Each structure stands twice: as C-alpha cells, then as structure tokens.
Amino acid sequence: MDFNMQADTPETSAFRKEVRQWLQENMRGSEKLRWSASWSTRENEEEYRFRRNLAGKLGKKGWLFPMFPVEYGGAGLTIHHQTVLETELAEYGLSLNHVFYTIARIVAPVILKWGTEEQKREFLPPMVRGEISVWQVLTEPQGGSDVANCQTRAIRDGDRYVVSGQKVMVGHHKPPDFLWTLVCTDPSRPRHENLGWLHIPANLPGITIQPMYMMMGLKNTVFFDGVRVPAKYLVGDENNGWRVANTHLELEHGGEGRVGADPLVERVVEYCQKTKIAGMPLMEDDQVRDTIADMMIDLNTLRRFNQRNYWHRHTRNPHPYGGAQQRYFQRVMRLRNGERLQRIMGCDALVQDLSVHEVVDFEYAVRTGPGQLHGGGTLDTDRLVFARRVGLGRPTKEKAPETI
Amino acid sequence: MDLRLTETQEMFKKVAADFVRAEVPAHLMTQWYRTKETFRPEVYRKAASLGWLGMLLPEEYGGAETSFTDCATVFEELGRGPVPGPFFAAGVLAAQIVFAGGSDEQKKSLLPAICKGGSIPIPAITDKAAGWGAEAVETSLTRSGSGFILDGSKRFVFDAEAATGFIVAARTEIGEIALVLVDRASAGLSIKPLVGFTVSAAEVTFEKVRLSGSSVITASSGWQVLSAALEKSLPILCAYQVGACQEIFDFTAEYTRTRVVFGQPIGRFQRVQDHCVDLSVHLDAARYATYEALWRLDSGLPAAAAVHEAKAIASEGYYQACNYAHMVFAGPGTDYGHPLMAHSVLAHTLYQYLGTPWHHKRSMMDLLYPISWIPLAGCLALSL
Structure with missing residues (x-):
C-alpha cells in the first residue's frame, strides 16, 4: 500500500523536474491572481484568461490529458506521470480539472471509448489540446435526475439530425464551442433504447442560449429549434445513447x-x-x-x-x-x-x-x-x-x- | 501510489480468513459473547502457532518482523469474527510496550513468551472510566525496602480475564509515571469483570501489591513509552475494527436480498438502502484512514496525528456501522444468537478502549496545532 503521490521512479523523477521547471516559467504572472471556483460568479476575466491560456500551453505538450494516446493529442504517459502533473499543479492551487474546467475532461474519455476512429481523429485533438470549450448539456426542465426521460428530439433527415428541445442549468458564462448532448433519436422505441449522443457545434443556426442566475453562479438554458446537425456528430450508435451515458455518468458521478x-x-x-x-x-x-x-x-x-x-x-x-x-x-x-x-x-x-x-x-x-x-x-x-x-x-x- | 495489497498480504489475509471460518464459527462465537466467556485458550494457542502474536517484533524475540500493513491484514480478518481474545492487547500493545521500554533482560524473557502465547501481559493504564490521558493515571507506586508497593484500581481493563500478568501505569512519589509488571497471582490483586453492555472488560484492583525492583519497566518515562507503543499499535486495532465493519456491511447487504416483507426484499426500500449507504461510508472512511496511518508507519513518515485520526474514525465507524445494521435488522439483530449482537457490544467496548473518538480528535489537534499560550496560567497569576 503506497499513498505517496510524490514518490518518484527514476523516470518520473526526471519528468517531475521537467514539469516543475516548465510551471515555474509558465505560471509567471499568476502570483497576484486569486483562483475562483468553477462557475463562480466572482470569476474575473484576468484569471480566466490566464487559466485558458495555460490550458492551451499544457495541451500543446499533451499534458492536459497526459494518459491519452499521442495520435489524439495526449502524451501517451502513465498514471504516475499524470499524478506528477496533478501534484505539481497543486503547488499553485490548481488541478488539471481546474485549469481547463470545460466539461471536456469528461467528454474526451467518453469519445475515446465510444467514438469511431474518424470521430476520434476529428473531435479529440482540439479538445485534448485545450483549444475549445465544451458544455455538457443534459438536464431538461421536466426530466431532472431522470436523464433517460429525454424529450429533446433528434430525428434523422437524410445526412442530418434535426434537433428540437430545451436543456436547462447548463454551462457557465463563457460561450461554448460544442454542446455535448443527450437526445431522443427514436421516440417510438422503449426507454433506454431510444437515445443518442450528439456533439453539436454551438454555432449552428437555431441554437439560442439564455442565462439563468442561480445559487452557485451563472448557468444557462439552451434552446434547440430545428437545428440541423450533420450525422457525423452522433457518437456511439443511434439508439445506443444510454450505454454511452453510463460511461459519461460514472465519470461525472465521482468515479473520476x-x-x-x-x-x-x-x-x-x-x-x-x-x-x-x-x-x-x-x-x-x-x-x-x-x-x-x-x-x-x-x-x-x-x-x-x-x-x-x-x-x-x-x-x-x-x-x-x-x-x-x-x-x-x-x-x-x-x-x-x-x-x-x-x-x-x-x-x-x-x-x-x-x-x-x-x-x-x-x-x-x-x-x-x-x-x-x-x-x-x-x-x-x-x-x-x-x-x-x-x-x-x-x-x-x-x-x-x-x-x- | 499503489493502493493494492501485496501478494504476501493477500496470503496472510487468506490464511486468517480460513482460520476465522474454521475456529470461530458464528454459532460458537455468538455463544461466547453471550456468556462473556470470550477468552478461548485453544483459539489463542492456535493463533500463536501461526505466528500472529508479536508479529511486528524482530525475529530474535520470536516475532516475524512483518510490516505494519502485513500485521493489519491478519487483524482485519480477526475483526470479521469478531475473534475475541488478547491478540491485540498482549500480542501487539504489550509486546510494543516491552519492546520500546523494557530492559534487555525483560525483552529476552518476556517477548518470546508473548509470541508463544504462554505469557499474556495485559496493559492496565488509566484509573478512571472517562480518561485516557496521562492525568488519569492515579494508582500509586511507593518505594518499600528494595521493592515497591502498588496501590490503586483500574476501572476499565480490556482482556483482563486472559491475563497472566499486567503492565500497570502508576504514579511515583515524585509524580512521574512508571510502568511495572505485575503477576496475576500477586497477593492483593483482584479482578472484577464488568457486567453490562460491554464485553471482555474488568476492573482490576491492586491493594498494596508488593513488587520487586526487577518488575519495573520504566520508573519515570512511562507515558513516553506508552505513547510510542500506542502509535505503533493503535492502527492494528483500527484494522480489526475495519474488518468488523466489513463483515457487518457484507451480512447486512446479504440480508437485504433475502429478507422479504411487504412482498419484496427489504433492499428494494430506499430507506433501507440509505442505512446501507451510511454504513458503507463509515466502513470505507475507517478503512482508508487506517491504511493511510499504516502506510505512514511503514514508510517512516510522521504518523502520530494520522494514528489518532484513524483511531477516532475506526472506533466511531465500528459503532455507527452497528447502529445502521441494527436499523436494517430490527428485532432479530438484537438477539444474542445473532452475530450483530456480538459486534454491537464489542463496538461499544472498543469505542472506549484506549480512548474515545473525542479523546483522539483532541490529541490530533494538540499535535497539529499546539496551544502556545495557556489562558489558565494568566488567571492563576491574577488570583495569587
């Protein structure tokens, strides 16, 4: 039994040195910043910019997702390397999650597990390199915890899905690049066999975002009004969304x-x-x-x-x-x-x-x-x-x- | 980081689990706890032959020189029994006290005998029921000719019944704390089992017991020796409590599958599920606090605060695990024929043994954040 997160093998000890030095250089200018919690209304532009910028730099080295394969933008390293990064960032009061608090920390592993080779090559690198912001868009007004009771429809029409519905209490105050969304792909099928996951580009016509002022800070309502989403954005198969959801939810629900x-x-x-x-x-x-x-x-x-x-x-x-x-x-x-x-x-x-x-x-x-x-x-x-x-x-x- | 048990530890665990199943079956165990006949010499002897007494001691003293975590894996399985007997009191704590504070002679004569199970010295530390700090050591030790006279009474001595002798903390004439060895057959020594919602505990009285000079382990640094020994021993007791919690969790979860009322297994009721969730939180909180303290000891890191923390969490956890299990089992769980009843009475006893959670939390805080300025001193000065 070894709880130590700082004990290094010769290999990770060299890595720790490298990370420490890299952070010394790249954390310069952060001394006066006061990190705020994710979704906090007290976040200020300066510290947000710093963290996003840092995420981009870490991402370029594959360090934002150190255990991810290199071909998808990761560094192909081990749990021990990841632990080094986490513990060194902790010296500055940060963690990989906190540097890059878009939900990509959860979305990327789900795509790695369920995406096709083509999707992994297209969707993962920008996310894994920390270049884009992804929102998780799951909760619906009538569904709440009953996620599988999903009313947002995505009906196939040729090479597109036409998405209509409403999601609530999602995201934060910085605009998203993608919306990671659970949808109902076939309302005629039984519960749990009627769902799909869409990775929707946030700039498609028909998407409206409205702020919601809530106890923990700013969240949003997202309206989809006949949004035409190319079929290549469906991750996992049509009507297989509940199995994809299980991977996602396990990570979100503490398993991470x-x-x-x-x-x-x-x-x-x-x-x-x-x-x-x-x-x-x-x-x-x-x-x-x-x-x-x-x-x-x-x-x-x-x-x-x-x-x-x-x-x-x-x-x-x-x-x-x-x-x-x-x-x-x-x-x-x-x-x-x-x-x-x-x-x-x-x-x-x-x-x-x-x-x-x-x-x-x-x-x-x-x-x-x-x-x-x-x-x-x-x-x-x-x-x-x-x-x-x-x-x-x-x-x-x-x-x-x-x-x- | 590596949160697995080693192969050796898995092996220890398996041998101990088989032992518990074979030697301490539930139908006998529940009877022992009901009739308060918890010292089973035959079980104790068999455990000694497996090398489980004095496991932590160096081989030259008859021990196995295992790591703390190795030893804990055995005690975790014993806790599942819960196997009664002075495995911890003599085989761990007394062994550590003698090893830490005894003379070469005492170590050579006592430690191998502890390991073989022939000698069972039981620590008798504080006098009052509700105090586990140095201030609660009141029994007096006064010089008399070439020897000493021991006088006082220890209210709560766990495993006293099994003792061949006692290691007694006593106050010397100049107010220091000594540790002395007292033979069970000494004139003036009496043992009165405590009757009530507790088990394996007795009040031990020393009425002007005469001791020879060679019975002194330490004449002045008793509390330091005791603290050092407790730091190394308590996590083993915690592991025993963790094993007990695991057993309770397992048989409670099983009961939710097999007990049918209102037309369905009770585990379908969310309130019953809630009790199991809370039980598991106490179990795993105790498990990982214990593992972390053991790891700190094995790695030579400062461990004192972590040990206090683990004892607080494990004692509280065992106690609460029983309470949640009682909510699930209702009436049948309060029958002395049910294993939960043995656990429940033992959990209350171990909650007290060597300090309540409150005592250990305060000790933890005093280590981490010592109070530099004592307000009382100011008041005294004023009143003078």
Missing part, C-alpha cells in the same frame, strides 16, 4: 477520482489564529478546535475516497460503488461544513467582503452546501446507483461501467 486536497481547513485555522475575542485567538477555544477537528476528518476522508477512485479509474479497475459513495459523502459533508463554518466564524462565513478577512471562499464553501446537492443528479440518485452496484435487495450486482 481526484488527487489533491481541499485547503479549507488551513484557511479556517489561519482565520482562527488571527481572529481574537477578548484577547484570545479563536484557535485556542476548545469548541472551535473540536469543530475544526471534525471538519478536518471529513475533508481527509473525502481526500482518501477521491484518491481511491482515482487509483481505481486509472488502473482500469473501476470501483464497484466508489463513485456514488464519494459523491454522496461529499454532498452531506459540505452541508455539515457549511454549518461548522458559520458556528466558528459567525457572519464572516456568509460574506464575500475580502476586507473583513483576507481568506477567500468561506462564503463559497457555505453556499456549496445546499447549492451542490443536486448537480449531475441528486443526492438520492447517488444512493440509488450505490444500491444497484452493491445489489441491495437484488440477486445481481450492476457492474461499474468501464471508464477511460
């Missing part, structure tokens, strides 16, 4: 794993060391210390779940229920931590005013509690997936879909 830790506890400790009541730092109050201990233990547990899932995913041995478990735990944990932050910090936990405390993002952490209970399917779908994978009340266990 992660290395690196949330620095929330360090920030809270820093705040509690600086803030005094009647001359005594909060950090010396027993109740504050007990609360921080609980927070730390929860965050460490989450870090270990993430690392376990990362290991299982990248060794191609998907954990049977690890994804669903991680996401369920993460959600209830965030709610608990939101309450703990309020208990410790009072209204400072609710306020974005940086002049009150120099540590950013407590407010975001509190808001994330209720705000992220549902993204990508509710807390209850997590538990439903878990039950099927463990085979509760069933003679058979559903297998975790293979991810890449």
Whole structure:
C-alpha cells in the first residue's frame, strides 16, 4: 500500500523536474491572481484568461490529458506521470480539472471509448489540446435526475439530425464551442433504447442560449429549434445513447477520482489564529478546535475516497460503488461544513467582503452546501446507483461501467 | 501510489480468513459473547502457532518482523469474527510496550513468551472510566525496602480475564509515571469483570501489591513509552475494527436480498438502502484512514496525528456501522444468537478502549496545532 503521490521512479523523477521547471516559467504572472471556483460568479476575466491560456500551453505538450494516446493529442504517459502533473499543479492551487474546467475532461474519455476512429481523429485533438470549450448539456426542465426521460428530439433527415428541445442549468458564462448532448433519436422505441449522443457545434443556426442566475453562479438554458446537425456528430450508435451515458455518468458521478486536497481547513485555522475575542485567538477555544477537528476528518476522508477512485479509474479497475459513495459523502459533508463554518466564524462565513478577512471562499464553501446537492443528479440518485452496484435487495450486482 | 495489497498480504489475509471460518464459527462465537466467556485458550494457542502474536517484533524475540500493513491484514480478518481474545492487547500493545521500554533482560524473557502465547501481559493504564490521558493515571507506586508497593484500581481493563500478568501505569512519589509488571497471582490483586453492555472488560484492583525492583519497566518515562507503543499499535486495532465493519456491511447487504416483507426484499426500500449507504461510508472512511496511518508507519513518515485520526474514525465507524445494521435488522439483530449482537457490544467496548473518538480528535489537534499560550496560567497569576 503506497499513498505517496510524490514518490518518484527514476523516470518520473526526471519528468517531475521537467514539469516543475516548465510551471515555474509558465505560471509567471499568476502570483497576484486569486483562483475562483468553477462557475463562480466572482470569476474575473484576468484569471480566466490566464487559466485558458495555460490550458492551451499544457495541451500543446499533451499534458492536459497526459494518459491519452499521442495520435489524439495526449502524451501517451502513465498514471504516475499524470499524478506528477496533478501534484505539481497543486503547488499553485490548481488541478488539471481546474485549469481547463470545460466539461471536456469528461467528454474526451467518453469519445475515446465510444467514438469511431474518424470521430476520434476529428473531435479529440482540439479538445485534448485545450483549444475549445465544451458544455455538457443534459438536464431538461421536466426530466431532472431522470436523464433517460429525454424529450429533446433528434430525428434523422437524410445526412442530418434535426434537433428540437430545451436543456436547462447548463454551462457557465463563457460561450461554448460544442454542446455535448443527450437526445431522443427514436421516440417510438422503449426507454433506454431510444437515445443518442450528439456533439453539436454551438454555432449552428437555431441554437439560442439564455442565462439563468442561480445559487452557485451563472448557468444557462439552451434552446434547440430545428437545428440541423450533420450525422457525423452522433457518437456511439443511434439508439445506443444510454450505454454511452453510463460511461459519461460514472465519470461525472465521482468515479473520476481526484488527487489533491481541499485547503479549507488551513484557511479556517489561519482565520482562527488571527481572529481574537477578548484577547484570545479563536484557535485556542476548545469548541472551535473540536469543530475544526471534525471538519478536518471529513475533508481527509473525502481526500482518501477521491484518491481511491482515482487509483481505481486509472488502473482500469473501476470501483464497484466508489463513485456514488464519494459523491454522496461529499454532498452531506459540505452541508455539515457549511454549518461548522458559520458556528466558528459567525457572519464572516456568509460574506464575500475580502476586507473583513483576507481568506477567500468561506462564503463559497457555505453556499456549496445546499447549492451542490443536486448537480449531475441528486443526492438520492447517488444512493440509488450505490444500491444497484452493491445489489441491495437484488440477486445481481450492476457492474461499474468501464471508464477511460 | 499503489493502493493494492501485496501478494504476501493477500496470503496472510487468506490464511486468517480460513482460520476465522474454521475456529470461530458464528454459532460458537455468538455463544461466547453471550456468556462473556470470550477468552478461548485453544483459539489463542492456535493463533500463536501461526505466528500472529508479536508479529511486528524482530525475529530474535520470536516475532516475524512483518510490516505494519502485513500485521493489519491478519487483524482485519480477526475483526470479521469478531475473534475475541488478547491478540491485540498482549500480542501487539504489550509486546510494543516491552519492546520500546523494557530492559534487555525483560525483552529476552518476556517477548518470546508473548509470541508463544504462554505469557499474556495485559496493559492496565488509566484509573478512571472517562480518561485516557496521562492525568488519569492515579494508582500509586511507593518505594518499600528494595521493592515497591502498588496501590490503586483500574476501572476499565480490556482482556483482563486472559491475563497472566499486567503492565500497570502508576504514579511515583515524585509524580512521574512508571510502568511495572505485575503477576496475576500477586497477593492483593483482584479482578472484577464488568457486567453490562460491554464485553471482555474488568476492573482490576491492586491493594498494596508488593513488587520487586526487577518488575519495573520504566520508573519515570512511562507515558513516553506508552505513547510510542500506542502509535505503533493503535492502527492494528483500527484494522480489526475495519474488518468488523466489513463483515457487518457484507451480512447486512446479504440480508437485504433475502429478507422479504411487504412482498419484496427489504433492499428494494430506499430507506433501507440509505442505512446501507451510511454504513458503507463509515466502513470505507475507517478503512482508508487506517491504511493511510499504516502506510505512514511503514514508510517512516510522521504518523502520530494520522494514528489518532484513524483511531477516532475506526472506533466511531465500528459503532455507527452497528447502529445502521441494527436499523436494517430490527428485532432479530438484537438477539444474542445473532452475530450483530456480538459486534454491537464489542463496538461499544472498543469505542472506549484506549480512548474515545473525542479523546483522539483532541490529541490530533494538540499535535497539529499546539496551544502556545495557556489562558489558565494568566488567571492563576491574577488570583495569587
């Protein structure tokens, strides 16, 4: 058993040196930037530009998707190289996901698994090199967590699909290049056998995007009004969309794993060391210390779940229920931590005013509690997936879909 | 990074799993827990012959010099039983105390005997029920001629029943903490099993017990020796609790498939599923916190805080795993003939043993963020 993410073989040690030096050069100018969370309304243009630019540079070297084959824009490296990149980026408070927060992190592996050779050669390189932005466009107004109940129609008409329908609560405030979309390709067929996935160029006529102002930031409604999408953009076969969805959803639902830790506890400790009541730092109050201990233990547990899932995913041995478990735990944990932050910090936990405390993002952490209970399917779908994978009340266990 | 067990560990695991199945079948195990006859000398002897006592010790003392994780894989399977007996108390903790603090002579005479199962010294540390820090060591050790007199009472001594002797923490005349070896047959020593919702625990009283000078392991650095030994031992106890949680999870999941009410298996009810999800979170939180602490010990990294964390999570996890399983099993799970009942009473006992989760969380915080300035000192100065 080896949890170490910094232990290098001779091969990765040379790679670490290379990455470290490369980052020293390419992170110049980022010193004063304050990373904001994805989809945050507090994001500023300067830091977004920096991250997109960095993604492009990493992508050129194949480092954005280090384990992807070279012919599709990756670097053909191992899990150990990827871990080096993740841990070195973490030194700057970033991760591969965060540098390039378009949903391509999930879409590209799905295309790698389900796309034809032609599609992989056409669709993957720009995504893998970090040149384009892709939105995941799944949720529908009437469907919610019931993703398979998809009403957006894509009816074949010659060499095109004619797409009509509406998706909600998707994307962010930067325009997409592609919309990665689940559609109903044949309404007459039974549930789960009537779906398809389209990788739709966002500039086609008939697509309208409207902003939605939401708890976690800016999201959008996307309307498709008779959009004519060339058939080559169908990934996986016609009516095979649910199997493609399973790969996608497993990655989105925690199975992706992660290395690196949330620095929330360090920030809270820093705040509690600086803030005094009647001359005594909060950090010396027993109740504050007990609360921080609980927070730390929860965050460490989450870090270990993430690392376990990362290991299982990248060794191609998907954990049977690890994804669903991680996401369920993460959600209830965030709610608990939101309450703990309020208990410790009072209204400072609710306020974005940086002049009150120099540590950013407590407010975001509190808001994330209720705000992220549902993204990508509710807390209850997590538990439903878990039950099927463990085979509760069933003679058979559903297998975790293979991810890449 | 590599989160697999090694081949050796897989082998240890298999041998231990076979042992548990053969030697501790559920119908006997549940009976032992019900009648509180949890020390089974025959089971203990067989385990000794497999080399599971003092596994961590160097070969010269009769141990197998395994890694911490190797040893933990065996204890994880024992926890599935849950196999009762002083495997941990004597075979791990007492062995580590003697190894860390004993004289050469004591090591040579005691450690091989611990490994063979002939000597079963049981640690008896704090006096009061609700304290696991140094301040809770009150039993006194006073000089008398060439020897000592030990006087006091230890409220909660796990596995006392099995003891051939005790390793007792005692306060010396100048307030330091000593560790002494006390033979079970000593005059003035009495053992009173604790009766109630706990198992394998007893109150051990030392009424003016006379000791020779050679029975002292350490006269002044008892707490340091104990802390060092606990750091290396606790993750093994955590592994035992993880194995127990895994067993509970497995038989609970199986029950949701076979128990039919309202015309369907209960696992079809989402509320029942919810209990299983929460159970699994506690199981895996304990599993990976334990593995991480073991890995830190095996790699020579600072481990003290991680060990406190693991003990807090594993004790809490075992306790909660039982509670969630009780929600699923309802009435039948509270029958002493059911394995869950043995787990439940043991989980409550181990929640206390060597410190509650709260104690270990506070110890973890004190290590990571020591309080530099003691407010009490200021108050005292003022009142003087």
